[in-house]
Structures are given as structure tokens and as C-alpha cells.
Amino acid sequence: MLTKTLHIPTADGQADAFAAFPDDGERHPGVLMYADGFGIRPVLRELALELAGHGYYVLVPNFFYRHGPAPVIPLPEHIGEEVRHAVFAQLMPLIEAHTAERALRDADAYLRFLTTQPEVDAGPVAVTGYCIGGLLAMRTAAAHPGQVAAVAAFHGPVGVDGPDLFSKLTAQVHLGHAEGDMTPEALGELNQALDAAGVGYTSEIYPGTVHGFTMSDTDAFNSSALQHHWDRLLPLLDRTLANS
Template identity: 35%
Template sequence: MPKQIDIDIADGTCAATLFVPAGASSSPAVILYMDAFGPRPAMDGMAERLAGQGYAVLVPDLFYRFGTYGPFDAKTAFANAETGQFLRRMITETTQAMTAADTGAFLDALANEGFAGKVGTVGYCMGGGRALNAAAAHPDRIVAAASLHGGNLANDAPDSPAANAAKIKARVYVGVAGVDGSFPPEQSARLAQAFREAEVDHLVENYVGMKHGWCVPDHSVYDEAGAERHWKRLATLFDETLRG
């Protein structure tokens, strides 16, 4: 059964859910960084799948600073003007620096639960860049980081993952939607170049025909074949970095 935990952080209390493999007293851990629609059954199902592969999985509410909100319907939330505006505000005001700092508390929470070893990160949509920046901020603990349809990974912002590439010691996987306005081809090329120059072990992979959000089952653009492909990539990444 998943365990609900409260993580005390300087800016407040972050609610999180911890999924632990059946019968495991200790295991490698993964932090799953949510997309823009927050923790919900779709995210829980993805965390449960990773737990079934032998990983303790922490799903924190990155929007905890806003108190109670939602739930949001991933298919319709941005179509509603008021809800869309609120979501964009939450994304903007929850900065990369905030999430990078919060990740220190997430790592401590995992350690307090008995998972003090190697950690991987994976993020979707807005969580993608945060998963990569977490690896840059905590290179001593995070050994693998994955972004799926993450946006603005190599824009001109000083806090983009491309700008932080030299701080990353983890192995990195980036799955890119075939056509994604938040991560156009020129950013993909810039990100790969930044990783090469920083000597980051990485793979940036283009999912032709997939749209932004294809991995998450409650998205309108969910694609089962594309999602299964990403699960295979995650299994390889985490098996090769978190075990042993």
C-alpha cells in the first residue's frame, strides 16, 4: 500500500506519496516529478509501475506552496480560461530553484524511510526539467535522471538544464515529443551539445509522431505504444544505474 508522508520544508509542508516494492526492506529509489496537473491517480499508477520493478518511488506535490488545489482534468484544464491561468501561475511561481532546493528534503525523506542509497529521477512535462536540474543540484545522490516531453530544457534561461549541464554527474535520458512547441528542434540540438561539452552520459531521443504528454495515461494525446517505449527506456536506465 502507498504511504502518505508530510515533508517539512522551509516554505511549508509538502505532501508526498511513497510507493514501496512488495516485501522490500530496502531498494533503490526514484523521485517522480509530476506534470502540470499535480499528483493524481494517473501519476500514482505510473509510480506503482516503477515500484513493481523494484524501486521505492516518491511522488511529491511540487505545488504545495499553493495549499489545497484541484483536482485538475488533464484533458480539459488548459481549455478553461480561469483554470489554465491558475495552472500557468503555479508553474511559473514554482521555480526551478525552489524544486532543486526541495529535492534536498525529498532525498532526506527517502533516507528517513530507509532509502538512503542511489536515487534516480524522472519527470514529465514541467517535471522533466526539474528532474534534470535535481541531478545538477544533488550530484552526490542522484545517479540517473530522465525527462519525458519536458519543455524549455535549453532555452536562454540561466536555470535551464542545458545551463546546468556541467553540474550533472548522472546518466541522462531525454525523450522528446516529435512536435513540441515547448521544446523545438533547436533546443534539442542545444541540449545535446551542452551534454556533450559537459561530458554527460546521455541520450536525447525523438519520438516521431508523439505529442506533448504522450506518456501519461489521462492525457488526451496519450499513446500506448509510445508510452510502452518510454517504459522500456526507463527500465534500462534505472537497472543500469541504480542496481549494484
């Protein structure tokens, strides 16, 4: 696998980013991956490289770029419970400043950049994201229905925009919720809204998980749930992107 440091021109400046993709000289389907609220760090590179190893070009932008390059704040090697509150106290103003309008402007730029890379083939793309990145992934897919064929969100607040967002989706959807984030009753209501919007989806609570379960540098990490995430994500991409 190759990785490349990149800068994406946006309406508001330049977003730093990295890409991971197979080292075979071929063109591959593109996947836009949004980080969680802690942003780009080694665990995101691990996830992107793992996905690239299955034949995808994975672009991971720093959506906090308006506040500086990643990492925008110093992050410990392990984000344990003893430091989580202090870290999030620094990050919350950045997350709150990342309005839906900013997110959609950025999504336009990210997809335009992704689809013009020489290593990316001409077919549809997918978007995936973690935590707040899951919401950004859903917003991106809803705003680009002709271009995004698949969207996956893991432990993300995907329902906060309401059913209007779902009605704009044409992508195939997978939502992997943390047990600590979503009650069975709330899951039922969310899935009813997806049904009403005519979305093709899977949406499930991953057993025994808390928010952030995919991230190996946090106390929330659950290795079996991370594998379950791959077991859902990879077939979704294979079905929708015609990966060769």
C-alpha cells in the first residue's frame, strides 16, 4: 500500500489530507473517509490502509483544517478516560464551528478532488465515517445522490438532521450503532424513518459496545465490533462500487 500527503483546495482554503491506495499502478474505486471527533491520527491511517488493501483509494481529509493542520490539538498516544474530557473540551468548539453549511461546501471539494485523482477510477464513490464523521458521511451522500453509491456510518449521530436528510439518499446505507448510544426503541424509530424514505439500508446496534468502539487508541475499543464493522463495510462496497 502507498500513502500520500495531500492538500485539497476548498472554498475556505486548503484542507490537509492523506490518501491510502494499492501500489499496483491501477485505478481503483474511491472512498472518502471521515475521521471521528479526535481527527486524523495513526489509528485513522491504520483504518485507511486496511481498507485500501481491499482494492480502494481512500481519501481522509482533515475537516478541522480551518483551525490548522492535523492534529489540530496535541493528542496522547492513547486517549483514555482520564484525558478524554480535557481533550474534548478543546475539540468541542471546533466541532460546533463545523456547521452543516461548512460541511457541505467541504464535501463538494473533497469529492471533486477524489474523483479527479489519477489513481481513482471513473465509477461511483463511497463515503464512510466514524462518530461525527458518520454524520458528515450521511450529509455528503445526501448532497451527492448521483455520485455516492454507498455510505456507512459507525457510532455516529446520524439522526440529528431528521428525516429530510434520509429522503435525499439514493446510496446503499449501513449504520453501525454503539449499544451505549442507541436504545432498541430509538433504533426502531430511526429504522422506521429510513423505511419511510425508501432507503436501502442495514442499521443495527453492535452488541456490548460503547461510543467509539472502532478506535483502537481509546478505552472504547472493541476488537470484535471492529471486525463486525469490516464484515458489514466490505461487502457493501463490493456490491456498490463494482470493485475489480
